[in-house]
Amino acid sequence: MTPGSEVVLALDDVAVEYESRGSAMRVLPGVSLELRRGEVVGLVGESGSGKSTLALAILRLLPANGRIVGGEILLDGSIDLARLGEEALRETRGPKVAMVFQDPLTSLNPTFKIGGQMVDVQAAHTPRRARRADRKVFLERAISLLGKVGLPDPGQIVRSYPHQLSGGMRQRVMIAMALSLEPELLIADEPTSALDVTLEAQILALLRSIQASRNLTILFVTHDLNVVAQICDRVVVMYAGEIVEQGRVLDVFEHPRHPYTEALLEAVPTRRNRGRALATIPGQVPSLLGELRGCRFADRCSYAKQCCRTEMPPVVASGESQAVRCHMRGPGALWESQDAKAQQ
Amino acid sequence: MSTPIPRVEAGGSLLSILDLRVVFSEGGAVSRLFSKNKGVQAVDGVSLDVAPSEIVGIVGESGSGKTTLALAALGLTQVTGGHVLYDGQDITRLGGSRIRRVRRNAVMIFQDPHSSLSPRMRVSSLLMEPYFIHKVPEPERYGVAELLEMVELPSRLASLYPHELSGGQARRVGIARALTLRPRLIVADEPTTGLDVSAASSILNLLQSLRVNYGTAYLIITHALNVVGYLADRIAVMYLGRIVESGPAEQTYDAPLHPYTQALIAAIPEMDARGGKRETFVSGEIPSPRDPPSGCHFHPRCPFAVQTCRDVAPLLEEARPDQWVACHRWREVASLEQA
Amino acid sequence: MGAGLSNPSPLGPVAKASRRARARSGVALILRTPGGLIGTVIVVGLIVLAIFGPDLAPYTFSQIDVNSPLQGPTLHHLLGTDQLGRDLLSRLIYGTRIELEVAVPAVATALGVGLLLGLLGGYLGGLVDNVVVLFTDTCQSFPAIVLALALLTVLGPSLPNLIIVIAVTFSPNYARTSRALVLSVKQNQYIVAERALGAGRLRIMVRHVLPNIVAPLFILLAMDTPSAITTEAGLSFLGLGVPPPEPSWGTILSDGFNSIFQAPWAVLFASMALGIATVGFLLFGEALRDMLDPRLRGVTGWRA
Numbered sequence: 001m002t003p004g005s006e007v008v009l010a011l012d013d014v015a016v017e018y019e020s021r022g023s024a025m026r027v028l029p030g031v032s033l034e035l036r037r038g039e040v041v042g043l044v045g046e047s048g049s050g051k052s053t054l055a056l057a058i059l060r061l062l063p064a065n066g067r068i069v070g071g072e073i074l075l076d077g078s079i080d081l082a083r084l085g086e087e088a089l090r091e092t093r094g095p096k097v098a099m100v101f102q103d104p105l106t107s108l109n110p111t112f113k114i115g116g117q118m119v120d121v122q123a124a125h126t127p128r129r130a131r132r133a134d135r136k137v138f139l140e141r142a143i144s145l146l147g148k149v150g151l152p153d154p155g156q157i158v159r160s161y162p163h164q165l166s167g168g169m170r171q172r173v174m175i176a177m178a179l180s181l182e183p184e185l186l187i188a189d190e191p192t193s194a195l196d197v198t199l200e201a202q203i204l205a206l207l208r209s210i211q212a213s214r215n216l217t218i219l220f221v222t223h224d225l226n227v228v229a230q231i232c233d234r235v236v237v238m239y240a241g242e243i244v245e246q247g248r249v250l251d252v253f254e255h256p257r258h259p260y261t262e263a264l265l266e267a268v269p270t271r272r273n274r275g276r277a278l279a280t281i282p283g284q285v286p287s288l289l290g291e292l293r294g295c296r297f298a299d300r301c302s303y304a305k306q307c308c309r310t311e312m313p314p315v316v317a318s319g320e321s322q323a324v325r326c327h328m329r330g331p332g333a334l335w336e337s338q339d340a341k342a343q344q
Numbered sequence: 345m346s347t348p349i350p351r352v353e354a355g356g357s358l359l360s361i362l363d364l365r366v367v368f369s370e371g372g373a374v375s376r377l378f379s380k381n382k383g384v385q386a387v388d389g390v391s392l393d394v395a396p397s398e399i400v401g402i403v404g405e406s407g408s409g410k411t412t413l414a415l416a417a418l419g420l421t422q423v424t425g426g427h428v429l430y431d432g433q434d435i436t437r438l439g440g441s442r443i444r445r446v447r448r449n450a451v452m453i454f455q456d457p458h459s460s461l462s463p464r465m466r467v468s469s470l471l472m473e474p475y476f477i478h479k480v481p482e483p484e485r486y487g488v489a490e491l492l493e494m495v496e497l498p499s500r501l502a503s504l505y506p507h508e509l510s511g512g513q514a515r516r517v518g519i520a521r522a523l524t525l526r527p528r529l530i531v532a533d534e535p536t537t538g539l540d541v542s543a544a545s546s547i548l549n550l551l552q553s554l555r556v557n558y559g560t561a562y563l564i565i566t567h568a569l570n571v572v573g574y575l576a577d578r579i580a581v582m583y584l585g586r587i588v589e590s591g592p593a594e595q596t597y598d599a600p601l602h603p604y605t606q607a608l609i610a611a612i613p614e615m616d617a618r619g620g621k622r623e624t625f626v627s628g629e630i631p632s633p634r635d636p637p638s639g640c641h642f643h644p645r646c647p648f649a650v651q652t653c654r655d656v657a658p659l660l661e662e663a664r665p666d667q668w669v670a671c672h673r674w675r676e677v678a679s680l681e682q683a
Numbered sequence: 684m685g686a687g688l689s690n691p692s693p694l695g696p697v698a699k700a701s702r703r704a705r706a707r708s709g710v711a712l713i714l715r716t717p718g719g720l721i722g723t724v725i726v727v728g729l730i731v732l733a734i735f736g737p738d739l740a741p742y743t744f745s746q747i748d749v750n751s752p753l754q755g756p757t758l759h760h761l762l763g764t765d766q767l768g769r770d771l772l773s774r775l776i777y778g779t780r781i782e783l784e785v786a787v788p789a790v791a792t793a794l795g796v797g798l799l800l801g802l803l804g805g806y807l808g809g810l811v812d813n814v815v816v817l818f819t820d821t822c823q824s825f826p827a828i829v830l831a832l833a834l835l836t837v838l839g840p841s842l843p844n845l846i847i848v849i850a851v852t853f854s855p856n857y858a859r860t861s862r863a864l865v866l867s868v869k870q871n872q873y874i875v876a877e878r879a880l881g882a883g884r885l886r887i888m889v890r891h892v893l894p895n896i897v898a899p900l901f902i903l904l905a906m907d908t909p910s911a912i913t914t915e916a917g918l919s920f921l922g923l924g925v926p927p928p929e930p931s932w933g934t935i936l937s938d939g940f941n942s943i944f945q946a947p948w949a950v951l952f953a954s955m956a957l958g959i960a961t962v963g964f965l966l967f968g969e970a971l972r973d974m975l976d977p978r979l980r981g982v983t984g985w986r987a
Contacts, residue, residue, distance in 0.1 A: 046540035168629045196405035197567060198626055201611035223540065226570075230613035267545035269574035271597055277552065278545035278574075284510075420875055447881035460876040464894040473890075477882050521880070 007077060008185055008217045009035040009058070009097075014071035014082070016050075016057050025288045027053050028241045030071060035185065035217050040208075042232035042249070043221045046264075048285040050241040055189050055221045059093055060084075075185075094125055098178035102190040104170035108162040115158030118142035118177055125181055145176040150206055168199040172206070179210065187219045192227065204231050225268060229253055237261050240285055240296040243315075247322030257318040258326050259301045295327070303328060358431060358529050358561050359394040359417065359450070365425035366409070366416050384633050386412040388585035389426070391660075396528065397555065399562040401572030401593065403608070404582035407630045410565045411455070413582070414531050417563070418452055419443050430529075448478055451522040455534040457514035461506035467492075467517055468502040474524045491520045495550060512543035519550065530554075531563045536571055548575060569612055573597050581605045584633055584641040587660065591667030601669040603646045603677055640672070648673050648680075719970030725963025733780040740773035745928045753946035763948035765938055771949055774930035775956055781931050782960065785845050786911035792850035794904055797857020798897075804858070805865030806888050815862065819855040827852045828917060835923045842925055845918065849911050860903060864896040898975055905968035909961035916957055932956055 016028040027050050035041055045051040056062050058073055058081060073081040075096060084092065093099075101107045109117055122138040139158065146154035149172040162170060171191060178186060188207070192200040208231055211218055220232055228235050229249060236246040237258065245258040256262040266279035283300040286292060295301070298308040307327050315323050316330030324330075369383035386409045394400045404410040415421040417428050419435060427436045435446050454460035461470055468488045475485050489499045495516040506514055515535070522530055535551065536544035552575065554560050566572060572579050573593060580590035581604065589602040600606045607626035628645045631637055637644050643653040652672050660668045663678075671677065714720050737744075741761075748768035755763045762771040804815030822830065831848050838844040868874065869892070877887050912932075918924040919933025927934060932953045939949025 046542065166629050196630070197569070198405065198607055198611045199629060201613070202627070204613065224613070225541070226613035264541055267541050268570070269545065269548055270570050271573040271594070274574055274594070277549045280546040280549060281542040415875075418879060420879055444881040444883070447879065452876070452879045454872055454876055456872060459872040462873045462877065462891045462895075465890070473877075473882075474880050477880055477886065518876075521876075 006037045007034050008037050008075070009033075009219075010072075010074040010077070011054075011058070012072045012074065014054070014057060014073060015069045016053055016062065017067050017069050018053075018063075019065045019067070026069075026241070027066075027288055028057070031241070031243055032071075033236060033243065033246075035219060037184070037217055038211075038215045039234060040211055040218045040220060040232045042228035042235040043219060043238065044223065044225060044228055044235055045238035046223055046285070048240065048288075049238040051221050051223075051238050052189055053241075054238070055099075055187050055219065057082075058187060058219075059097055059099055060089055061099070091125070094121065094181040094183065096183055097185045097187065098181065098183040099187045099189065100171075100174050100178050100191045102193050104167065104174045105162060107174060108170060110162050112161075113158065114146075114160055114162065114165075114173055115139055115142060118145075118158070118173075118180060121177055122180055141180065142176070145180055146173065149173075149176045149179075149210075150202070151176075167195060168202070171195065171199075171203055175203075175206065175210070179214075182214075183216075185217045185219065187221070189221045190223070191220075193222065193224070200227070207231060225253075225264065237264070240292075241288065242296055242325060244297065244326070245322055245324045247319065251320040251322055255319050257322050257324040257329055258297075259303050259328075260297050263302075295325070356396075356432070357393040357429075358396045358398075359392075359563065360429040361390060361392040361413075361417055361426070362429065363426040364390045364413065364416060364423065364428065366412050366422065367424040368422075385585050385636065386633060387416060390582070390585070390587055392580055392587070392590075394529065394561050394563055397559045397561050398578065399555065399564065399576045401564045401566065401576030401579045402582055403566060403569055403572050403579060405567055405608075405630055407584060407633050408582040409585040409633065410582050411533055414452065414533055414563065414565050418447075418450055418531060420452070444478070448525045449527050450529040450531065451525065451527045453515075453518050453522050453530060453532040453535060455537065457511055457518050458506055458509075460518055461514060463506055465505070466502070467504055467506070467509075470506075470517065471502075471520055471524060474521065478525065480525070486524060491524060494523060494554075495520045496546070512539055512547070515539070515543075515547060516550070519547075523554070526558070527560065529561045529563065531565070533565045535564065535566070536568065537566070544571075551575065569597075569608055581608065584630065584636050586641060586657075586670065587668075588642065588671070589667075589669045590660070591664070595664075595667055599678075601663050601667065601674045601678060602642075602671050603648055604642050606677075607645075640670075648677050716970060716973075718966040719973075722963050722966025722968070722970055725959060726967045729779055729783065729960060729963065732776060733783040736776035737773075737780055740770075740776045742770040742773040744769065744774045744777040744930045746770065746773070753942055753948075755946065755948055762952050763946065765935070765949050766942055769930075771935070771952055774935055775932070775952060778930045778932045778935060778953075778956070779960075781842075781925055781929060782912045782915060785842065785849065785915045785925070785931075786908050789846045789849035789915075790853060790904055790907050790911050792846065793853035793907070794857050794900060796850065797854040797859075798861045798893075798900060800854070800858040801861030801863075802865055802888055802892065802896075805862040806869060806884065806892060812862075815858060819858045819862075822852070822855040823859075827914065831914065831918060832921070832923065835918065840918075840923045840926055842929075845915060845924060848918075849914055852914070853907060853911065856907075857900065857903065861896055861900060864899065865892055868892050868895050899972075902968055902972045902975065905964055905971055909964040912960055912964075913957060 011031055011033040013030040013032055014028060015026065015030050017024045017026050031054060043051045043054065053062070053066070057068055060068070060081065062068070068082050071082065075081055075092065079092065081089070081092065119135055119138040119142060122141065123135065126134060143154045143158060146157050151157055151169060151172050157165070157169070157173070165173065192203050195203065204227065207218065210216060220228070222228060232249050234246065235249050235252050237244050237252070237260065239260050245252060245256065245261045252261060253265065256265055263279055263281045267281065269278055281300050286296055286299065294309040294311055295313050298304045301308065305327065311327070313325050313327045314330070315325045318324045318329040364387050365385070366387040367383045367385050388409070390413055392400070402410045402413065412421060416423050419428070419438060423436055427434055429435065430446050430450060435443060438446070465473070471488050471491050488502050492499050492501060497513060497516050497520070501509065501513060506517070509517065532551070536547055539547065548571065551562065555562065564572060564576060576593045578590065579593045579596050580587050581602065582588070583604050589596065589600065589605045596605065597609065600609055603626070611626070626645050626647070631644070639655050639657050640646070640649070640653045643649040646653065650673065656672070658670045658672045660670045663669045663674055714723060746769060748764065750768065751760070751764055752766050752768045753764060754760060757763070760770045760772065762775065764770055765774065800815045800818070804812040830852050834848045834851065835844065838848065874887060874891060877891055915924055915931060916933030916936065919931040920937045922937065924933050925931040935949055935953040939947070939953060943950050
């Protein structure tokens, strides 16, 4: 299904800080992002990029020392998740926005059976009066959902405890639970990183089919570029808390416009670069303590110029569909004219 | 263009694994008597060769027994049956000082970089320790700074403790430790798992350059087919303790014969999918090694399985020159694939 | 070829500085909590008293004054006198030295012996382990006092024997604890890594297992010292401890018991001394434990 133009989630200049021993670390200085209905957007970055922080911030699930200190998170154009009260927030988590995590074993309560947990999730979002009567209905819905996520014998599953299931089955249960309240946005934080390759392929196929049948919007957080290529329509590349490039998957992967994206793509080992040394990115992610001037990637960028270290680069349109944060791109920038010449 | 691989001499493998079996029994002697459970057959008759300067990749998912295989090959875990030969010498059940001599030449790099470094020792002590263990005289030793440079680490890391290093740095220290004795064989267990793309790529470059400069042979254990596809000369695919296919890396990658290998390759999310989403045709999950399926372990998930597959375990046969497969129906599978 | 890490890693100098800072803050942490502060003050005070006290005491411990027995606190005798007119304050001060002289070597020996047994049994396993476990189980099946009594009766009461006996009764606990620690450290991958490099069992035990298990054992040491003191006092109370006229707190207690209704001072102050010592060491030990786990896990490098 082609994504529509309606914006489901709009992040506007969202800033997040972590407090550690008295000093505050600004992990996200100000991130802006839009998710349209029916889109699958991949949020890609290495460790320290802030991608998980961003995903958790949307549902206000940051750890105790994390705070949203600026910006808006608009759901459906009207509800600002960043400023929502506790009660209203609870009503949003589940029915409107659901989340799936990396490790299903720690995300499921080990002391309750699957059926019970799935029923509880639904019951928690029903007015108290109706709860008891509806428990049967909830259970039937749970069984039906477990079947839809590809689990054989859902009747047995609901009677099982989490530790009795395999990793792949647990992840499917997580997905079923996330879907049980019919959310419009699903945030998946590295849902397949802990799974074997064949299992990962199955889960990705499952997510694709669910997305198609419900026109679900998915924000898929991962470090694996290949997975993004497999399942996402759009990709957002993060580095040290900033979005450095975003655009259609095919465009970004075939014609990356940001030096970091380019280096990342060149660094992945494949059959194709056998015998050649892989590209490496020298240096380390910069420390996020204190203020940083200029482009955060400048120290490691092989194209860096003086202006890169002193001024924060603007976000400009570049290439087929991309938006890039780089001094070298954009109308009038040196590279653009060279590329245009090369393409002629 | 491939980098030239220096070969020490043709023929004569460095490491020969012959019909290796590792069975972990559970519980004490009494429970073994009473239960019909024979234990976990982690490695079920694996044979493998690594030639000098060759890079062999063992690929498998969880439960395949690949890590156990690596540990057993180096004598670090019990061996229930079969033999391991190093340079022609049977090292299978060697102990004490004799295995120590082998350990100078065949070293291991472990999966979790931090937990494989003794937490109370500084990097410099960790690096020099192999020399004390093997009583290597001073002139034959690498210096600490030299070793750190070999793995591209700054020399000031020498005084740090393992927990003060990042994951990538700790892994490099592990590699440096392995290099101290100039080994001819390095067994690397998941060398890039858990690392960022950029850290992983420099590790792989490092391993590649070590092979070029020193002629080291590698046995690489991983679940990431793309790493093996990039680095290895030969691949062996493991499933539930058995090798189901082995052959030259490129050939096996391009034309896999075993349905499991095909599924693995098809399952890899590929960047060059060009918008075409791959369909996987293997369902289900890997069964527990405690209770493997009869006959061919893969038959419950195999789209080509027939009755024979349930009854008889297939043996490895040489389907094409130097490409071996353990499948009763590999000919049919191959022709179906081409159709 | 890839350039690798050419830029200075932010980890190096920061890690070193933070390591020093954490050590300093760890010590400061002990003093910051009320328990830690009190505990440290008491322990340090007792040690100072044991070393310097007897020289500064107003009287010697055996100075008899038949004219003023069983007196309460007065200007001449700040804590009163016992039935022989000996100054209680001086006797208690000297007793501090005796208590520590017995307790500390005893517990240290117990630690040493127990550690050795636990290390050998835990790491080597098999027959050695069975012997060690047999030993610890046997020793621990007797109540400590009973075992101590039996041994002392055989050996005869004297200061060195007392140390030996208390060490023997306490060592099974250290053996069991260190054995458990060894078993858990053995699971770690760095042990396998060392074997993979060809390290022999001795080297692994000494350089890789031992340093990683001593931290909790030292905490046990701090917590066990008051038990040793109390055990010694108990034995002295029963007359099997340090022979008179050396004033172990237990002896003071036992002497004072006979005249408890006329002059309870000896019993009172000796009990207080025991109580303060026990509380002090326990608080210190707990603060030590809190400091080592988990705050300074980074510094000590000990991973649970």
